[in-house]
Amino acid sequence: MKKTLRIATRKSPLAMWQTEFVKAELEKVHPDLEIILLPMSTKGDKILDVPLAKIGGKGLFTKELEDRMMEGDADIAVHSMKDVPMKLPEGFALGAILERHAPTDAFVSNNHESFESLPQGAILGTSSLRRKAQLLAVRPDLDVRDLRGNVGTRLGKLDAGEYDAIVLATSGLQRLELDERIRHELAPEVCLPAVTQGTIGIEYFEKDTETLEIIQVLNHKETEIRTTAERAMNNRLEGGCQVPIGVFAELDEDKINIRGLVGALDGSEILTASISGKTKDAEQLGISLAEKLLDQGAKAILDEVYANDEHNKG
Known part of the structure; x- marks a missing residue:
């Protein structure tokens, strides 16, 4: 009997691209598998006039898909x-972490060549507190404003003249074949990426071993190691999905190098730390990196973020 696999996904163009990509990759390995897509709009997709941190953080994008499951x-x-x-609901697990695409942030503008060349007081759009903190640390003169919506909506607001420039995930623009909109990628030294940025994951029911067998062929070991380290750091910091925390893990054969960052929302204080060790110790190294940041005072910065918004620990 032909096996059927049903995939819950958000309806946004980028989410659909990710799901179509997973479908195509699975079909290469399992040509007899019938795959059905179940697109839906989540609360996070529908409420676009309020910052994510104010309506429950990015967990809004995953909870309703889990409900469907x-x-x-x-x-x-x-x-x-x-x-x-950082913590999945009981009974759920990640069955595959796909090979990471570009982890960086992209600078997008119709009138300015680079982030550095923005004029004094320019209006910069981003939905991310992490980007806001880091970019204000470099350019405190900028007017950084919230920018929600899918990629097309955000680009439309830029094109309508509401912003001088916006910052988006490089991988999202590349996946939607909008590479020409990227003026340049922001180096991690300027803007450290979000936890696991550019990475796609597949969630399944932990007890469903048959489904796990189907999907785990897509697991990319190196990306899984980097994901483990980055999520461990964030988890130890009790960081939600929408907080000014950056982290970037890179592999060098059997070694892993991790950089971490916690920033005040206004960019007035940026704490950084790094750590290296064996890839087999990725999780513990991520935790140790968080401890380094906590020793520098990260908790006080994060407490202030949470004091402004009780939902942020999502």
Whole structure:
């Protein structure tokens, strides 16, 4: 009998690209598998006039897909890993972490060549507190404003003249074949990426070993190691999905190098730390990196963020 796999996904163009990509990759390995996509709009997709941090953080993008699975309609859900909360609901697990695409942030502008060349007081759009903190640390003169919506919506607001420039994930623009909109990628030294930025994950029911067998062929070991380290750091910091925390892990054969960052929302204080060790110790190294940041005073910065918004620990 032909096996059917049902995938819950958000309806946004980028989410659909990710899910179609997973579908195509699975079909290469399992040509007899019938894959059905179940697109839906989540609360995070619908409420676009309020900053994410104010309405529950990025977990809004995953919870309703999990509900669809709980109702028995879907077997797996495909997520951008940076939207996945640090703690999954009981019974759920990540069955595959796909090879990471570009982890960087992209500078997009119609009138300015680079972030550095923006004029004094320019209006910069971003939905990310992490980007806001880091970019204000370099350019405190900028007017950084919230920017929500899918990639097309954000680009439309830029094109309408509401912003002088915007910053988006490089991988999202590349996946939607909008590479020509990228003026340049921001180096990690300027803007450290979000936890697992550029990485796609597949969520499944932990007890569903048959489904795990189907999806785990897509797991990319090196990306899994980097993901483990980055999520461990964020988890130790009790960082939600929408906080001014950056982290970037890189592999060098059997070694892993990790950089971490916590920033005040206004960019007035940026704490950084780094750590290196064996890839087999990725999780512990991520935790140790968080401890280094906590020793520098990261908790006080994060407490202030949470004091401004009780939902942020999503």
